[in-house]
Amino acid sequence: MKTLVLLFVALTSPALVWCACSDYLSDLRDRPSGLSPCPCTATQASDDSNFEASNWFIGTYHPGADSCYRSARPSSSGSGQQCCYSSTGRIITSSPGGGTADRYSPNYSFWRHRRYDVLPWNACCSGQLDSSDCATYFRYRPIDNCSRYSG
Numbered sequence: 145m146k147t148l149v150l151l152f153v154a155l156t157s158p159a160l161v162w163c164a165c166s167d168y169l170s171d172l173r174d175r176p177s178g179l180s181p182c183p184c185t186a187t188q189a190s191d192d193s194n195f196e197a198s199n200w201f202i203g204t205y206h207p208g209a210d211s212c213y214r215s216a217r218p219s220s221s222g223s224g225q226q227c228c229y230s231s232t233g234r235i236i237t238s239s240p241g242g243g244t245a246d247r248y249s250p251n252y253s254f255w256r257h258r259r260y261d262v263l264p265w266n267a268c269c270s271g272q273l274d275s276s277d278c279a280t281y282f283r284y285r286p287i288d289n290c291s292r293y294s295g
């Protein structure tokens with residue numbers, strides 16, 4: 145029930161307090177750190193205990209992705225990795241389908257995740273995925289390409 149209430153608040157309140165992308169720049173400049181590299185395939189992610197399937201709202205935030213995984217545990221600074229895969233199970237390494245690093249993992253703090261990751265995405269990328277604002281978002285919340293992954 146608590147989760148449902150939080151989801152309701154998360155979905156409805158951005159419309160009440162709408163800010164421009166530039167209003168989130170200082171929050172975006174606080175970058176994620178200590179992230180685990182993404183596995184290269186969905187099968188590896190599913191077999192890796194450092195990652196957990198997390199497909200909430202991927203149609204909205206990662207259109208084109210077939211499945212997404214998040215770090216099972218936040219980094220020491222509270223950040224979280226997110227990795228998204230295509231229908232063939234290969235990692236997606238570009239926007240908009242690619243998984244984006246989170247400054248705050250939702251598992252570390254729902255509210256900080258919302259402020260530092262979700263609301264900036266809404267302001268910078270929602271409805272304008274090919275804009276320079278959205279490119280700014282991806283610069284500070286990068287998509288991992290699995291090059292550092294080793295089983």
Ligand SMILES: *[C@@H]1O[C@H](CO)[C@@H](O)[C@H](O)[C@H]1NC(C)=O
Nearest residue numbers: 196198214215216217218251
């Ligand atoms: C959230 O964190 C707890 C404890 O750190 C962990 O057991 C759980 O699997 C995590 N859940 C998700 C969805 O990341």
Ligand SMILES: *[C@@H]1O[C@H](CO)[C@@H](O)[C@H](O)[C@H]1NC(C)=O
Nearest residue numbers: 237286287288289290291292
């Ligand atoms: C993968 O990302 C790293 C930076 O994290 C970059 O140096 C490297 O060139 C990228 N590799 C490919 C194949 O895009």
